[in-house]
Amino acid sequence: MSSKSSVEAAPAVMAAEDNDEELSSLEDENVISASEDEEGSEDERKHTKLLEAISSLGGRRRMKQTERSEASLQVSEFSVAADGAGEKVELSDLLGTMEKTPGAPNKTKKQLKNLQNRKDTLELPLSKQETEKIQRGVAYKKSSREVSRWESVITQNQKAEQLVFPLRQDPTGHKRMEQVVAGWKARTPLEQEIFSLLHSNSQPIHDPVLTPVEEASIKAMSLEEAKIRRAELQKARALQSYYEAKARRESKIKSKLYHRVQKKAKRRDFLKQFEEMVKTDPDAALEELKRMELSRMQERMTLKHQNSGKWAKAKAIMAKYDHSARKAMQEQLEINKDLTQKLAVPSEDEDEEKNGDEEAGALPDFVNDPEPILDPVNPWMRGKLSKEEPEPEVEASTEARDEDLEVQQQQEEEEEEEEEEENEEEKLLREFERKRKLREDEDDDLVPVPQEEENQTLPVAGAEQASSIEVSAEDGSKITDNNDEDKDEDDKDEEEEEEEEEEAEEVVSEFNSLFNRLMKSNTTPAVPDQNEGEELLDEGLVRVQTMEDLEALRKDRTNEANQEASVPATDTPTAPESASEPPNKKKRRRKEIDLKKVLTKQATVVKVPLAPTVLEEEEEEAEVHTEQAAIIKEAFAGDDVISDFLKDKRKQEEAGRPKVVDLTLPGWGEWGGLGLKPSKNKRRKFRKKVAPPPPRQDKKLPAVIISEKRDASVAAHQVSQLPFPFQNPTQFESCVRTPIGQTWNTQTTVRKLTAPRVVTKMGAIIEPMSREDLVPKQKSNEAKRGAAILLEEKRERGKKKGSGGKRALQQKKKKMQKQKKTKE
C-alpha cells in the first residue's frame, strides 16, 4: 500500500510543484515508506517499472522519474554507503595488473616498485594561503629587482643640472636622402591619416613603373564599349524607376476585387517561385518550409481559428439560419486545418509514411535530401546514395515536370490579362539580367567558376541533371507515386485557389510576408545584387574585369587595413618606461661719556695756497643773516647741540626698551585706602618683566642714533621661510649672494647660470626611457649573442630529436640560407 502511495506521490509532485504543503506531506509519506520497505526494494522496483509501462501506454507522456543508482548493496536515502567500505584500496591492488601486462615499460615498473616500497607518507601540501603568500613574496622580489634597476638612473636624472630630451638624439649634421626617407614613419595621427589616404587611392609610395591606377586604366574598356554599357545602365535605371512608380500606384488602389486578383496572382507566383526554388536553391526552400512549420506551430498553440471566440459563438447561433455565417465558420475551420496541416517528415515508420502519403505529396522531394555538406573527401558525409539507374528516373521526372508546366500554364492564362504590363517590364528586366550574367560568364570563362555560380547556372543549362540528382535518392516505386502526388498537388492547388478567395486576414498577412520576401528576392536580381551592382553602377576609373582583379583589389584593401592596424600597434611604446648688558649699566656708562669728547677729534689743518678773497660781504643780505645766525648759534650753543643730541638718543633708547608691566591692584588681599601703598611683596609678584631686547646697533657709537625699527616694506619681498634643502639662513643667503643677471656677469656666465633644467628638441617626440638605454651597450650585445647561441643549440637539439616537424625544417632551411649568405 505504502509502495503504491509512493508511486502515486511521484507524479503528484510532478503535477503540482508549486503546491508546497502537499509536497511536504508527500515527502513525509515517502520517507516513511522508504523506511518500511527496505527489504522489498527489489520487488518495488519491478512494480514501479510495470506501473511506468502502463502509464506510458496512456496518451500523455509522463516524465521519467530520476533514479539514482549506487554501486552498493544497500541503498538508503540517508547515507551514501560505498560498497565494501571497510576494504581499503591499496596500491598493490592496482599495480597487480601492471606486472601482468607485457607492454608496460620497465622504467615505469621500477618507479612503481619504488613507490610501493616507500613507507613514508607524502607531506601534506601547503595551504592555499601559504602557497599564495610564498608566491607573492617571490613575485614581489622579482618585480622589485626589476624596478630597482631604474633607481640609479632616476637619482642621476634627479641630480642632473640639465636634462636633454629626447635621450637618444641622432648625430647632428646632414643625412643622406635615402636614410631620411627610409627612416620615416607615420607617427602622428595626421600623418597616418594622410598615409592611409594615399594608400586607399593607390598612390605610389615606392615608385613602380606604373601606378595601380594607371595599370587599371590600361585594363579598362574602350570608349565604345563604355558608351554601350552606359546606355544599358541608363535604360535599366529608367525601367527600375518606372517599375517602382507603378508599384506605388498599385499600392494605392482601393478596389477589393483588384486586390483579390492581385493576391491570387501573387500566390501563384509564390508557388511558382517555390517550385523553382526547389530546383535551384533547395536551401532557401527548406528555410521557407521551416517558416511554414513555425506558422503551423503557432496556429496549434492558439485557439484562433477554432471557433471558440465570442464572434464564433455568435456566428454558431446564426449558422442555423444564415448561410453566410455558416460559410464564415467553415472558413475559419478551414484556415485552421490548413495551417495545422502537418508537413511530412520522413520517418522510418511505414505506418506514418502511409498516413502522410497524401500530405507528403505537398512536399517536394528534396526535403528528404540531406543538407549539402561541402566535404568532398569524406564519402560518408556526402549523404547521398550511390547513383543507380539514373536514366529511367530522368525520363519520369521530365514527364512530371512537363505536367507541372502544363498546369502552371493553365493557371497563368487565367490572369494573363492583368499581368501583361508587368510581365513586359519584368521581361525586359530579366533580359538585362541575363545579358549581365552572360557578360559575367564570358568574363568567367577564364576563371574557375565558384560553386555558387555553378548552382545558379546549372538550372539554365541543364535542368535534367539537377532533377536527376534530386530524384536519385528515391526508389523507383516512389517515382510512380510521385506522379500521383503531383496530380494530387494540382488538385490541391485548385482547392486552395478557391479557398484563397475567402482567405482570412491573418493568413493573408502571413502569406503576404512570405510572398513579399519572395518578391524581394525576385526583384533584386533586376536591381543588380549589392556587390556586383555597386561595381557595375560605379563608373570609376578602375573596372574589375576578372575575378582575379577583384580578389587582388580585395587583398589590397585588406592589406592596407592590416597595415593600418599594425602601424599603431608597433608605435605603441614597448615598456612604460620617470649679548647683552642691562640698561641700567648702560645708563651709568652713558654718564661717563664726556660730552665734549663726542665731537672733538683732532682735525688736521689744511693749508690752502689760495686764500678766499671773496668775503661774505659780497653775498646777499639774506645769506648774511642766516650765516650770522648760524655763527651766533655756533658761538653760544655749541654744547647744546651735543647735549640735545644725547638727550634725543636717550629718549630713543628709552622708547625702544620694553616696559615693566605693573599689574598690582591696591586693596586686594590687604588693606587699602588713602596713603596706603601695596606691599613690596605684592608688587614684586605682580610686576611682569619683559626680556631685554638685543643690544642696540648704536651702542658703541655715541654720536649716532640708529633706528631699531623694522622695515616692514622690504619684508614683503623677502623670503620669510627657509626654502627646502637649506638648514640655516646663511646657507640660503650664500646661495643667493651671486647675481645671475646680465648687468653683473659676462654672457657665458649668464647662459650657464640660467641654463634651463630641461631642454627639449622642438618637434621631437620624447619617448620613455627604454631598457636598452638602461643596460650598457656592450653587455646587452653580449647577452643577445648568448641568447642567440642558446637558441641555436636548442634548434640543433630539436633537429637531432627530429621533433618539431615542419617548423624545425623551416628553421633548418633558414639556417642553411644564412650559412650560404655568410659564405658568399
Added chain:
Amino acid sequence: MLSGRRRKGYPAEVEKKTCTTKMAESSEVAVERKHVENKKKAPKRYWEETQNATKKVEAEKSSDESKQENTDKEKGKLTHDEWRKKKKERTHGKFISGKTDPFPGDAPIPEERMKKFQRGNKLEVPAGTRLKLRETLTRSEAGSDLAQNQSARYDLLLTEDAGFLEGEEDEDTCTISQEDIAEAVDITSGSKYFNLHLTQFGPYRLDYSRTGRHLLLGGRRGHVTCIEWQTKNLMCEINVMETVQDIKWLHSEAMFAVAQKKWLHIYDSSGVELHCIKKFNDVLRMQFLPYHFLLATASATGFLQYLDVSVGKEVAAIPTRCGRLDVMAQNPYNAVIHLGHPNGTVTLWSPNQKEPLVKMLCHRGGVRSLTVDKTGTYMVTSGLDRKLKVYDIRAFKPLHSFFLPAGASCLSLSQRGLLSAATGDIVQVYRDACGGAPVTKPYMAHRVRGTVWGVGFCPFEDVLGVGHAEGFTSMIVPGSGEPNFDALDMNPYRSTKQRQEWEVKALLEKVQPELISLDPGMLGKVDNATFEQKHKERVEAVGYDPLAHKKFKPRMRKRGRSSAGSVEKRKNKVAHEDQRDVIRKTVGERMEKEKKRKESAKVQLKGGELSVLDRFKKVG
C-alpha cells in the same frame, strides 16, 4: 713746464670710443674668448719670471681643477680613459707636432682683480650636511666662482686707465693753473676748460646728466639753460621768472626738474614746461635716484618728499621735523637720502620709514654741505665749524677731520673719489681725501670769479663744473672721471635710438621704492621676524586686529526680553568661553588623579583578599 709730467688717461674722445666695457663686450663673448684662448702668448718677460715661479704650481693646480669642473659635462661622451689622455695632453702641453705649450692651462688671474669681483664670503660646507643640500651648495658655489673668474678675466677688457697730474720736484700740483693745463693737453681736452660769464641772473647751480654729455644750469634769478657742453650746443635757455632753488636732470637728458620759488616744475629739454607739481612746494634741494626713478625733494618746510617719475606719483612725504632742509645728498650705493641740519646732525632717510634710519652728530655748527661717494663707503661733510669731515658711512665712524680756513660751502665727490670743496670763491680738489693718510694740501685749486654756489664733477670726464655768482666755470681735473663706462648702463656716446632702448630697459628694471634700505642686499636675506612682530605690523598696517576675538554682543530681543538682567545672563552664558575648556580639562585631570589615588589606596588597604569574615579575625 709740463714736460716732466706724465699725463695719462686724458679723456680723449677717440680713445673713449674704442674703449669697451665688459658688458659691451658680452655679446661677442664667444668669439672673444676663443680669440683670447688661442692667442699666441706673448714671450716671457723677465719680470714675470719670479711671479711665474711662485704661481706656476698654484695656477696649474687651480687650472686643473677648474678644467675638471668645466669639462666634466662636455666629457660625458668620452670614456674616462680617453678623457684622461686628453687631459694629460693638455697639461703637458704636447701637440701633435711635438711642440710644447710654454704656458699651459688658463692664464692666471691676479688676486687683486679676483678680490674686486668677489661677492660675499665662500661658504664652507660642513661635513655632516645632507647630500641634497651639499649638492645645491656646491653647485651655487661653483656658479659664483665661475662668475667671479669670468668677470675678473674680462676685466682685462677695461683698457682705459685714469691718469693724474704729477708735478715736478718741489712743485705743488695745486699751483698749476687751468690755463696751463688747457694749453698743455690736446685741443679737445683743452676746450673742456671754459668760463661762462653769466652775471645777470645771479649765482648758478648746476647738474650734469648721468652720461656726462649735458649740463643744466639754473641761475638763482630764474635763468635755466641746458647745454650740450662738449659741443657747446645750447639745447634750451629759458627764464622761469621766479627764483630757482635747484635744478636736476631726470632719468635722461629729455627732462629736468626745477625747484622754483613755490612749486616744483618739470621741463623738457627744449624748455617746454611739462608739469607743475603743486604737491611739492618750497623745494630747496633735489636728488634723483636713477634706478628707482625717484625724485627726492627737501623743502623749506622740513618735508622730504619722493616723487616716482615713471608714474608721476608721490611715493612718500616725510615730515622730518628738522627745520629748513637745504643740505641734501644721496648715497648712490643704497639710494638713501642724506640730509644735513643746522644742529650739526646728518640724517639718513628712506621712503619707507617716517623716522630717520640714522641720525649722526657730525658738526658743532650747522652742516653746510655733504656728499657721499659712489661706492657708499664714505660721506664727506662740511660744517659751520669750518671742518671737513670724512665718515665711513657703513660703520658711521669718522675717519678724518680737516680744518679748512673758511670752511667748505659746496662739496662733491668724483667717480674716482676726488673731492672738490668750495671755500668762498676758491675751488679746491683733494685727492685721496677719503681713506689713506690725511691730506694736508689740495691736489688742485682754482679761483673763480664769484662765490661758489654749486660744484659737480662730470661723469666719465675729467671735468669739474663750478657754478658761481658770475656764471659757470668748467675746469679740468685729471683723474676725476671713470675712464671705462658701462655702455649698457650709461653710454656717453649713445644715439637717440639707444637712449630710447635704454629707457625702456631701465623702466623694466626699475627698483621698487620699498627696497630702499641701508643694506641693499636686504632682499637676499631671510626675514627672521617672529610671528608676533609680523602680526603687530599687520595690525598697524590694516588698522585693526584681524585675528582678534570678536566680542559677544547679545542680540536685541523684543517684548522686554532684552532687559539688562537677561542681557547679562546671556552674556554670562558665553563668558570666559576660551577659559572654560582649559578649566574643564584641568578639573578632569584632577578628578582622574584623585580617583586613581583612591583606588590605589584601596588596593593597599586590602593587601590580599578580604572576606566578610575577616572582621572577626583577631588582629595581632
